[in-house]
């Protein structure tokens with residue numbers, strides 16, 4: 001190329017010859033081979049050793065929709081079951097913004113102060129991994145995510161609530177077999193997921209906020225009834241008095257509820273997750289609860305009832321998914337549905353036909 005700048009009479013800067021552009025791709029790069037899938041016994045041994053990579057891979061299998069992965073996952077779960085059960089399972093719920101992640105971060109560090117391990121799991125049927133899960137996201141629990149004793153796993157991606165919850169329930173088994181003696185299951189306190197969480201935890205903690213006008217707003221009575229403890233977060237600065245007022249209101253609201261199955265009277269406390277105030281008191285309440293229900297036998301009873309619940313949940317879910325994923329049934333359903341919509345066929349006859357067809361094969 002002609003460069004007038006390089007003329008000896010030119011007074012400005014001269015242009016040097018360029019160098020060849022390096023290739024945009026790395027010539028030394030060879031695609032790494034995918035790691036082969038570990039066998040069931042490798043996974044189980046890894047989990048038992050507390051190997052986090054193996055635990056994560058097993059959880060991924062639990063969450064996978066591929067039938068061969070599910071088969072593998074079930075075998076791993078079965079082998080892990082004898083080593084499970086030895087943990088405190090705590091459900092934590094609250095509306096978005098209540099301070100769940102901030103609180104789990106400090107609660108978690110508090111629980112781990114004397115050693116032990118903590119797994120933080122989540123149930124959020126509305127979340128999709130690809131869009132960034134709202135719950136259980138590592139960045140939301142900054143301190144805990146770098147703690148060697150903590151294992152944080154976001155919610156299984158979107159699906160039916162039953163399916164998402166069952167996966168979390170199975171992940172608890174794997175975590176316990178890996179030696180996690182504290183399990184937190186987080187959920188957004190706005191919908192049905194509380195019932196699912198309640199059916200897999202020993203203690204259900206409801207995080208509430210003060211100063212939102214009507215203190216009981218936005219929180220379904222059913223959720224309050226499930227709570228073993230209600231904690232009012234953000235009791236700091238100007239908010240302390242309002243938090244105390246909310247505490248009194250919740251306490252009197254709880255008095256109107258029927259006695260709990262455990263015999264334990266749910267307590268209401270105030271704390272600040274952000275400023276780390278009142279954390280030991282919250283944990284003291286939870287410790288007292290565990291002492292109480294262990295002594296009166298409710299702990300064991302609840303776990304046994306939960307085991308039964310999950311048996312039927314699993315049957316329910318498998319039946320539904322087999323039925324609705326059957327191509328023949330799907331075609332038949334579409335056709336009958338159109339007939340029902342056109343008033344050519346009654347709902348009951350349509351349903352009976354499809355079910356009869358399914359069960360007579």
Ligand code: GDP
Nearest residue numbers: 095096097098099100101102234272273274275
């Ligand atoms: P989540 O949606 O329930 O997980 O809530 P976050 O933990 O993300 O908290 C929501 C907002 O409340 C954030 O801006 C936090 O900084 C703030 N927050 C959480 N805990 C406290 C607290 O104890 N006091 C105060 N003042 N703010 C808090």
